[in-house]
Amino acid sequence: MSLASSTINMIEVVIRREHCCHEIFTACFLPNKIMIPVLCINDSSITLFVQKRLLLQSGITDNVITACDGQEGLDYYSRLRETENNDYPRLILLDIHMPRVDGWQFLDKFSELYLPFFKDTRVIINSFTVDENEINKAKNYPIIMDFVTSQLTTDYLKNLDLRQTGIR
Numbered sequence: 001m002s003l004a005s006s007t008i009n010m011i012e013v014v015i016r017r018e019h020c021c022h023e024i025f026t027a028c029f030l031p032n033k034i035m036i037p038v039l040c041i042n043d044s045s046i047t048l049f050v051q052k053r054l055l056l057q058s059g060i061t062d063n064v065i066t067a068c069d070g071q072e073g074l075d076y077y078s079r080l081r082e083t084e085n086n087d088y089p090r091l092i093l094l095d096i097h098m099p100r101v102d103g104w105q106f107l108d109k110f111s112e113l114y115l116p117f118f119k120d121t122r123v124i125i126n127s128f129t130v131d132e133n134e135i136n137k138a139k140n141y142p143i144i145m146d147f148v149t150s151q152l153t154t155d156y157l158k159n160l161d162l163r164q165t166g167i168r
Contacts, residue, residue: 035060035061035062035063036061036063036087036089036090036091037061037063037064037065037087037088037089037090038055038060038061038063038064038065038089038090038091038092038093039064039065039066039067039073039076039089039091039092039093040052040055040064040065040066040067040092040093041066041067041068041069041070041072041073041092041093041094041095041098041103041106042066042068042093042094042095042098042126043068043069043095043097043098043099044095045068047095047126048066048068050151050152051064051093051126051152052064052066054152054153054154054157055093055157057154058154058157058158059158060091060157060158060160061091065089068098069098069099069100069101069102070098070100070101070102070103070105070106070109071100071101071106073092073094073101073106073110074101074106074109074110074113074114077110077113077114077118078113078114080118081114081117088118088121089118089121090120090121090122091121091122091123091124092121092122092123092124093123093124093126093152094106094107094123094124094125094126094127095125095126095127096125096127096129096134097127097129103125103127104137107123107141107143107144110143111141111143115143121143122143122144122145123141123143123144123145124144124145124146124147124148124160125138125144125146125147125148126148126152127147127148127149128149128150129149130149134147135147135149145160146160
């Protein structure tokens with residue numbers, strides 16, 4: 001068996017295992033709680049995997065949608081708008097530096113095209129940048145709740161004030 005083949009098999013096992021743990025977690029700990037989907041937009045599959053696990057473990061949601069760049073996030077909201085689905089993500093975890101459509105471009109387009117239809121949506125930027133200009137730029141977007149420049153933790157997520165999003 002080649003190294004690439006064994007790596008793929010290990011990833012498949014981890015994904016299957018995560019799926020099983022997610023179902024057990026949902027069934028045991030969230031039986032009557034209404035959950036709202038959360039959208040994670042990041043070009044790193046490892047970061048998306050970690051964010052999904054943290055969100056599920058924190059109890060904020062039992063439904064994590066992922067997109068690998070801002071364009072996929074915009075496409076997702078375009079489909080939601082067409083279906084007039086009320087079960088939309090109230091929280092977006094957004095990376096800033098991505099190919100195709102970066103976080104800033106996503107925020108501009110989302111604010112213009114989709115925010116009027118998804119008014120309860122809030123954004124947490126999760127980017128490892130320490131550029132003060134970007135942190136200050138984020139203050140110009142009222143939908144941004146926070147700018148986190150380190151790894152998210154379950155404690156951070158559990159302590160979020162999400163009343164404005166309708167999650168809690």
